[in-house]
Amino acid sequence: MTGTKRENHENRIKKIKFRAHHRGIQEMDIILGGFVDDQIADYSSEQLDDLEALMSETDADLLSWIIGQTPLEQSPFPKLLQIIADHQHKRVGSTK
DSSP states (O other): OOHHHHHHHHHHHHHHHHHHHHHHHHHHHHHHHHHHHHGGGGOOHHHHHHHHHHTTTTTTHHHHHHHSSSOOGGGGGHHHHHHHHHHHHHHTTTTT
């Protein structure tokens, strides 16, 4: 990646991190914030596109998919949500 593209990519990641940590409900701040902190440093532009689109969904819908209240198949990004859910389950499981 060239210097300018790298800077734009890094700025985009910073914006996503901020957005992930400043949701409407605390649970999603913790889940999405923790995920992006741990996982997105090496994401491609296409992966960031998907993550940004997913983050446009309501917190209620995101939480419902992540905790399994609503099937992931009904979401716009079931694979990405599964990765986020798995990440959260590992984080919670590692604190026991």
